[in-house]
Amino acid sequence: MLNYLVRRFFYAIPVLLGVNIITFLLFFAVNTPDDMARAHLGQKHVTQAAVDNWKSIHGYDLPMFYNADKTGMESLTQSLFVQKSLSLLTFDFGISDSGRNIGYDIRHRMMPSLAIAVPVLLVGLLINISFALLIVFFRNTYIEFGGVVFCIVLMSISSLFYIISGQYVIAKVLKWVPISGYHSGFEAIKFLILPVIIGVISGIGMGTRWYRTLFLEEYHKDYVRTARAKGLSEQVVLFRHILKNAMIPILTGVVVIIPSLFLGSLLLESFFGIPGLGSYTIDAISRQDFAIVRSMVFLGTVLYIIGLIFTDISYTLVDPRVRLE
Amino acid sequence: MSAVLSCQQLSVSLSLNQQRYEVIHQLDLCLQKGKTFAIVGESGCGKSMTALALNQLLPEVGAYYRESIVEFDGHNLLELSEVEMQSIRGKRIAMIFQEPMTALNPVLTIGQQLTETLKKHKNDKGSTLKAAALDLLQAVGIPEPKQRFNEYPHQLSGGMKQRVVIAIAIALRPDVLIADEPTTALDVTIQAQILELLQQLQQDTGMAILLISHDLGVVSQMADDVAVMYAGQFVETGSVENIIQSPKHPYTQQLLAAVPSLDLQHQALSMISGNVPSLTEAKAPCPFAPRCQSAWQTCYDNRPMLKVIEPQHQVACHLYSKQARTQQPMTNDEPLRSPTSTKKNEVALRVQDLYCHFPIKKGLLQHTIATVKAVDGVSLTLYKGKTLALVGESGCGKTSLGKTISLLQQPTAGDIYLDEEVVFSLKHTHDLSLLRQQLQMIFQDPFSSLNPRMMVAQLLSEGLTARGLYKNKDERNAFLIELLDMVGLPQDILQRYPHEFSGGQRQRLSVARALAVNPKIIICDEPTSALDLSVQAKILNLLKALQAKHDLAYLFITHDISVVSYMADEIAVMYLGRIVEQGTVTEILNTPKHPYTIALLKAVPIIGKQQTKVLALHGEQPSPVNQPKGCHFASRCAKAMPQCREQYPQQSQLSDSHKVHCFLYSTH
Numbered sequence: 001m002l003n004y005l006v007r008r009f010f011y012a013i014p015v016l017l018g019v020n021i022i023t024f025l026l027f028f029a030v031n032t033p034d035d036m037a038r039a040h041l042g043q044k045h046v047t048q049a050a051v052d053n054w055k056s057i058h059g060y061d062l063p064m065f066y067n068a069d070k071t072g073m074e075s076l077t078q079s080l081f082v083q084k085s086l087s088l089l090t091f092d093f094g095i096s097d098s099g100r101n102i103g104y105d106i107r108h109r110m111m112p113s114l115a116i117a118v119p120v121l122l123v124g125l126l127i128n129i130s131f132a133l134l135i136v137f138f139r140n141t142y143i144e145f146g147g148v149v150f151c152i153v154l155m156s157i158s159s160l161f162y163i164i165s166g167q168y169v170i171a172k173v174l175k176w177v178p179i180s181g182y183h184s185g186f187e188a189i190k191f192l193i194l195p196v197i198i199g200v201i202s203g204i205g206m207g208t209r210w211y212r213t214l215f216l217e218e219y220h221k222d223y224v225r226t227a228r229a230k231g232l233s234e235q236v237v238l239f240r241h242i243l244k245n246a247m248i249p250i251l252t253g254v255v256v257i258i259p260s261l262f263l264g265s266l267l268l269e270s271f272f273g274i275p276g277l278g279s280y281t282i283d284a285i286s287r288q289d290f291a292i293v294r295s296m297v298f299l300g301t302v303l304y305i306i307g308l309i310f311t312d313i314s315y316t317l318v319d320p321r322v323r324l325e
Numbered sequence: 326m327s328a329v330l331s332c333q334q335l336s337v338s339l340s341l342n343q344q345r346y347e348v349i350h351q352l353d354l355c356l357q358k359g360k361t362f363a364i365v366g367e368s369g370c371g372k373s374m375t376a377l378a379l380n381q382l383l384p385e386v387g388a389y390y391r392e393s394i395v396e397f398d399g400h401n402l403l404e405l406s407e408v409e410m411q412s413i414r415g416k417r418i419a420m421i422f423q424e425p426m427t428a429l430n431p432v433l434t435i436g437q438q439l440t441e442t443l444k445k446h447k448n449d450k451g452s453t454l455k456a457a458a459l460d461l462l463q464a465v466g467i468p469e470p471k472q473r474f475n476e477y478p479h480q481l482s483g484g485m486k487q488r489v490v491i492a493i494a495i496a497l498r499p500d501v502l503i504a505d506e507p508t509t510a511l512d513v514t515i516q517a518q519i520l521e522l523l524q525q526l527q528q529d530t531g532m533a534i535l536l537i538s539h540d541l542g543v544v545s546q547m548a549d550d551v552a553v554m555y556a557g558q559f560v561e562t563g564s565v566e567n568i569i570q571s572p573k574h575p576y577t578q579q580l581l582a583a584v585p586s587l588d589l590q591h592q593a594l595s596m597i598s599g600n601v602p603s604l605t606e607a608k609a610p611c612p613f614a615p616r617c618q619s620a621w622q623t624c625y626d627n628r629p630m631l632k633v634i635e636p637q638h639q640v641a642c643h644l645y646s647k648q649a650r651t652q653q654p655m656t657n658d659e660p661l662r663s664p665t666s667t668k669k670n671e672v673a674l675r676v677q678d679l680y681c682h683f684p685i686k687k688g689l690l691q692h693t694i695a696t697v698k699a700v701d702g703v704s705l706t707l708y709k710g711k712t713l714a715l716v717g718e719s720g721c722g723k724t725s726l727g728k729t730i731s732l733l734q735q736p737t738a739g740d741i742y743l744d745e746e747v748v749f750s751l752k753h754t755h756d757l758s759l760l761r762q763q764l765q766m767i768f769q770d771p772f773s774s775l776n777p778r779m780m781v782a783q784l785l786s787e788g789l790t791a792r793g794l795y796k797n798k799d800e801r802n803a804f805l806i807e808l809l810d811m812v813g814l815p816q817d818i819l820q821r822y823p824h825e826f827s828g829g830q831r832q833r834l835s836v837a838r839a840l841a842v843n844p845k846i847i848i849c850d851e852p853t854s855a856l857d858l859s860v861q862a863k864i865l866n867l868l869k870a871l872q873a874k875h876d877l878a879y880l881f882i883t884h885d886i887s888v889v890s891y892m893a894d895e896i897a898v899m900y901l902g903r904i905v906e907q908g909t910v911t912e913i914l915n916t917p918k919h920p921y922t923i924a925l926l927k928a929v930p931i932i933g934k935q936q937t938k939v940l941a942l943h944g945e946q947p948s949p950v951n952q953p954k955g956c957h958f959a960s961r962c963a964k965a966m967p968q969c970r971e972q973y974p975q976q977s978q979l980s981d982s983h984k985v986h987c988f989l990y991s992t993h
Contacts, residue, residue, distance in 0.1 A: 230445065231410075
């Protein structure tokens, strides 16, 4: 097991390096520093001098990979690739195009993101699994039929509708909570409760239907027939035999996204004015602040790799057939 | 004699697409204390549905007819509520199922699954519970029960899993044990162990067994009474002697005649035309009439009822009714085929000292920690127009050998000669195209070995394209039609997909695919083990006819001794990657020499013969990793001597054709 994890850790290094190189090429070859400067300075009537000036202020006046003006190691390190991209590997995110320290921003925006994403995940999981179990327990009745129809209705509605109508009814008409905003400490709850509820509701349709499929798939397996032939009651068959088997795909599916919760939710944070990483990314994209976008892409990769390793570990915990070697 | 469980007029329907279809029609059966009642029949006849119906475990789409009665302990089980049934299931009526691999919950330990039953019905707790469970594991012959108690199903072999399933079933000493194909998924040697265990448990507890099987050998060995089931009804019932020795219903007669054996080698097997009707098909009043050679108009007008024709023998057939017209007794008027070619032995393929080892790698640096010796020094010769059968338990390397010879798997060492020309040796690289054309394979599972996204024409012509044959489109089409003719399929199916065909038809397609490139050698890897008896007979007849016509050499890989005895000219017995004995079919079947061959043959249940109760072979085949020094069979061999554990015996030549690796026969 430990052996396996060490190996996975070493495998992650070339993957990260590869992602780093590919994102660098995508960002700098497609969109050269000159283009970035022009985008920031405005499209028309920009002199080359102004472009060069912007580049030198923001550190984009270096050559891409090899600096012929320098000697020794400096000819390699004094390049855009090392300064702007490779440095991400040490979690040195640098300064954003608007002049802020990206690392500082990320650290401060993580907590609000988690404050929404974690409750949405946990409450959603609980509700979706219970709802799916209910539908499966009452299969071949009108409860199942109604439940499935309800799920499809929930699924068919865009989450934008839930957000906007929620804000209108709960916050504007009923005035139970503020429409948007954020506050540190316990005060945050009144700002968080509405986005969390809306996040959970918009996930119910998809999640319940998916879990129901998993449960039904288990229902037709031979071991369920054996369990019934033992004289066990339907409840025992469902909760002891089926749930335990179906939890394998459910848990591993959840574990892989846990690290990515740090990145926050793009939609919810933007609409409710939560200063998390999701709204940070959206704002950076709309401002064409590529330094931030690059940092977030890299951070996403790292978190996803961690998520995959967690998934492998969680398999060994829930499935006795899996042993990591 | 006292009846424990009986059912009268048991009829069950399934609803599919808003339609109700009758799957079981008016069954009457009676299970006696301490006796075994067997139901035989082909798949799709409603055998398993009967087992489930007795226990109120029908699938959700199933429903009982109103007149159905299942009488147990003075109650009609069908009138009991689900909760009342739960106190009977597992306690008074227990079940074991066909597939031990999937019958146990993979994420619960053996102990948890076993104690669950005890907890539910006996309210045992803590240490008494565990002690009772360990006793049960002991009783079904599981070694080291304490350790097994905490293991998960995947850590046990198939035979051991089935023992666990049996332990769960007998946990509360049920009055009735329903065994649905309990040994079908197991090797013959393991099957013999499980059947003996069931018989012994029956003697100890006096439970009644309802045995469901398609294997007439198993039935004739185990059963006291037999019912032959066809399309949801019993067509013939009676004592096992009456049914096996003097079958009366045409279906029973033909089913028995379809069993391949050595005596039948030089004639075609009896074939039942057509297929078992599917659930949704409209059935004639006598459902067997469309396939019956003796059917006449009455069979299509009136349903035959079960009638007593002699003590302990009932049959549902108009042939035995009073009004029956004078009817010729059933004869097998299939033209007998001439014996297989008597030509001189011409070598088609020769394999010399073939090895195929797989390294097991581990750790950060992937160093080899062990080797799986799948094929370990095998030499074989295939002759034109002859069949060499390769037999052995699963995991002995039969399939690996087939794959290695066809070079689908790279040999570790050894030479392969085709017509005395080397086509493979490690020292040289050879052009594989000759081998690829001359050697083809037919695989076990016709359901997964044909690409479901390809039409028949594509499936058959793939090999032609690869070999660059029949490039002209019209010529190719004409050839494909000829191929279909050859394997007995209609000509208009070229534009159809595999799922539109039955198992037997698909296996015919596989044969046609193999024949397409005009090979000289065909490796048949368990070609009939997924098929019913009557379908198997058709495929075997086809293979024999094609062999005689095209002078084909077959390497026939199978675990089924009756198929071997019918098909083979020569037999090679394989154990853990090595061939332990080889000889002509009569030599091996009549005078087997190697203790393994003797044990293997003894384990096969033979129709109409009570088996010697002595268990021939203990334990299971060890893993092919890290084989023991010396003879690898020594650990299971009753006659093992000290030298068997020291070195591997040299080959002893008993006759021109009969060779054996065993110190008992070594001359040195």
